[in-house]
Amino acid sequence: VGNSCVLTCTTKSNVTMVTWKISPKVGGPCTLGYRADQNKTDKTNCSDSMNWKFRPDRDPTLEIRQVGIAHEGNYTCDVVTTEGNFHEMYYLTVLVPPRLTLYCDDHGNPVCEAAAGKPAAWVSWLLGSNFTPEEEGHDNGTVTVLSTLTAYSTNVTNTTCIVSHPAGNQSKSIAC
Numbered sequence: 001v002g003n004s005c006v007l008t009c010t011t012k013s014n015v016t017m018v019t020w021k022i023s024p025k026v027g028g029p030c031t032l033g034y035r036a037d038q039n040k041t042d043k044t045n046c047s048d049s050m051n052w053k054f055r056p057d058r059d060p061t062l063e064i065r066q067v068g069i070a071h072e073g074n075y076t077c078d079v080v081t082t083e084g085n086f087h088e089m090y091y092l093t094v095l096v097p098p099r100l101t102l103y104c105d106d107h108g109n110p111v112c113e114a115a116a117g118k119p120a121a122w123v124s125w126l127l128g129s130n131f132t133p134e135e136e137g138h139d140n141g142t143v144t145v146l147s148t149l150t151a152y153s154t155n156v157t158n159t160t161c162i163v164s165h166p167a168g169n170q171s172k173s174i175a176c
Contacts, residue, residue: 001096001118005067006053009060009077010086017080018060022046024073032062069094069118069140094118096142097167104176110149112161112172116142119166123147126160126171 009018020032030046034056041056050071053063060079064071075090098117105111114121120143123133133147149159160173 001067001069001094003067005064005071005092007062007064007075007077007088007090007092009062009088010079011059012079012081012083012086014082015057015060015079016082017078018056019078020060020062021076021078022050022073023075024070026070026072032056034060064092067092067094069096069142072141095165095167097165098145098163098170100161100163100170100172102161102172102174104174105148108176110159110161110174110176112147112149112163114145114163114165116140116144117165117167118142121145122164124162124164125149126162128159 016036018034022030028045030050031044032046032052033042036057041052049065051063053061060077062075072092072094075092077088079086096116096118098114098121101113101115103111112123114123116138118141120135123145125131128149131147131149133145136144138144158173158175160171163170
């Protein structure tokens with residue numbers, strides 16, 4: 001999320017037509033088209049963040065700037081040339097790194113929160129095995145994971161929460 005995404009398509013000579021058909025999981029479909037005989041591009045129902053990266057007659061690459069969860073879905077590129085038709089398909093999955101918060105609850109137990117990640121983060125503790133993570137799903141497809149380390153040993157001054165996620169791993173330490 002927030003980065004640019006580039007989806008390539010077959011680059012051929014003698015292009016007659018190129019069409020990107022986009023079917024996001026949220027919202028309606030959109031298309032980007034190019035016709036060589038008219039040297040014309042067309043954009044239907046696509047957001048401003050979605051466009052050709054270069055000139056479509058030379059390179060039919062699609063660029064999505066500031067990728068958001070709403071961009072997730074199926075992307076199909078069709079290239080028509082004098083040599084035949086060429087087809088590329090993608091499924092775009094958008095990763096959202098969770099926000100890591102670490103605090104002490106009212107009982108002096110460390111609590112680790114990995115908020116609004118997609119997919120759900122894996123939360124563990126460096127010095128401790130007595131924890132049960134709780135997950136809460138949100139309407140936008142993100143998940144918050146909350147983990148409380150119980151039976152916390154008082155002779156340990158510091159404990160570290162480790163959050164593992166495909167968008168990057170994080171850790172924080174706290175003394176309760």
